[in-house]
Amino acid sequence: MSDSRLMMIERTSPISRIPYVLIRAKKKSVSIYVKSDQAVTVRAPLRTSLAFIDDCVDERSAWIISQRKRLSDKISLPKITEKDKPMIKKALMAKARHYLSDYNGKQPNKIFIRYGVSRWGSCSGLGNISLNGYLYYLPDSLFEYVLWHELTHLLHMNHSPLFWQSLSERVPHPKSYRKALAVYLIPKK
Structure with a gap:
C-alpha cells in the first residue's frame, strides 16, 4: 500500500x-x-x-x-538467524531419522524444515512432511508429538476420530500435547 x-x-x-x-x-x-x-x-x-x-x-x-x-x-522462542538454520536443520533431520528408524508405517516422501510463524508441522497430499525449525527449542516429547501427528496424516488426511485413534496408538493423550504446544510463541518475521 x-x-x-x-x-x-x-x-x-x-x-x-x-x-x-x-x-x-x-x-x-x-x-x-x-x-x-x-x-x-x-x-x-x-x-x-x-x-x-x-x-x-x-x-x-x-x-x-x-x-x-x-x-x-506464553514462552517466546528466540529468533532463528540465517546462520543458525543449517545447524538446526541438521539437528532436526537427525532427530526425525532417529524416530523413523523404528517406524514400520507409511514413510514420508520427503521431510522439509521450514520456519513458519503459525504451524508446527504439515503434511502434503504428496506425502511430504514439513516441520517447523522452531521445534528445535521445544522438549523432545513435543517434537515427537508433531512428527507422529504429521506421519498419521499420511494415513488420514484429516482430524477425524480415526485420525486421533491412530495417533493415540503412538502418542497417548495426543490432545494434551496440543495444549502444551500452545504455550510457545513463534517469533514473527
Missing part, C-alpha cells in the same frame, strides 16, 4: 488508558489486534474520527487485557 493511503500514529485511549498504534488505511471497519509482544494495533478507515476509534478501544478494553494476559503466560 502506498504511503499516501497509510498513516500511523501512537495514541492512548482516554478512559482505559490503553496505548495503541493507529494505522489509517483504505478499509471499511475498525480492527483491533494484540500482537505477540502485547502491543495493540488498531487499523481504521481513513475518515473515521479519533473519538470513535478511542471509543472502540475502550469498549474492547476487557478483551485487550485478557489477550495481553494470555500472551504474558
